[in-house]
Amino acid sequence: MGTAAPDRPGRAGLSAGSLCLDFLATAGQRRGQSVDLLNAPAALDDWLAGQGLPVPVAGSAAADLGAARALRSAVNEVARALLTAAAPPGEGVRQINACARTATPVFFMRADGRTRVPVAESDASASLAVIARDAVYLLTGEDLSRLRECACQDCGTLFFDRSPSGRRRWCSMQRCGERVASASYRQRRTPAPRRPASLPAPR
Numbered sequence: 001m002g003t004a005a006p007d008r009p010g011r012a013g014l015s016a017g018s019l020c021l022d023f024l025a026t027a028g029q030r031r032g033q034s035v036d037l038l039n040a041p042a043a044l045d046d047w048l049a050g051q052g053l054p055v056p057v058a059g060s061a062a063a064d065l066g067a068a069r070a071l072r073s074a075v076n077e078v079a080r081a082l083l084t085a086a087a088p089p090g091e092g093v094r095q096i097n098a099c100a101r102t103a104t105p106v107f108f109m110r111a112d113g114r115t116r117v118p119v120a121e122s123d124a125s126a127s128l129a130v131i132a133r134d135a136v137y138l139l140t141g142e143d144l145s146r147l148r149e150c151a152c153q154d155c156g157t158l159f160f161d162r163s164p165s166g167r168r169r170w171c172s173m174q175r176c177g178e179r180v181a182s183a184s185y186r187q188r189r190t191p192a193p194r195r196p197a198s199l200p201a202p203r
């Protein structure tokens with residue numbers, strides 16, 4: 001676990017452009033350190049709740065965390081294969097489909113029409129099914145050219161570009177865009193080392 005505070009994608013800013021990609025972004029590199037936000041069952045609960053997805057009544061168990069991480073690996077492998085136009089790994093596809101097959105959570109609204117009645121889920125499989133189906137929907141969609149890897153050298157986060165211009169380059173402007181911009185600004189401000197006068201000019 002790195003010391004850098006990881007960004008926590010919240011519901012407000014589906015920062016990677018899709019639920020399944022935000023799920024992938026729970027693991028990755030932050031300032032050269034490997035970070036995994038899903039490092040305990042309670043962390044999975046926090047993440048699911050942050051996305052508005054049901055948390056198991058008694059909290060996630062180790063098996064839920066294992067299933068979540070396995071789904072995350074599968075989505076990661078399949079998405080990255082498709083990104084390079086390679087055939088996706090069969091096991092990854094099988095894993096995503098197995099999760100997608102599970103019934104998704106039931107939501108009911110209360111009489112006020114503004115609040116939800118919580119429906120108890122015994123494990124995380126219904127919530128993981130929502131993520132798996134999002135992956136199926138996204139990866140089999142028409143515009144896969146908008147699936148990209150962050151242009152920041154040591155980031156590698158996948159995102160789906162939903163910008164009108166289709167020119168998004170960073171997973172997050174805050175995390176990577178500004179970092180790259182300030183690095184290139186510093187580079188421009190640093191004068192190039194002077195060549196000693198005795199050396200001939202390069203041809």
Ligand SMILES: [Zn+2]
Nearest residue numbers: 150155171176
């Ligand atoms: Zn990035």
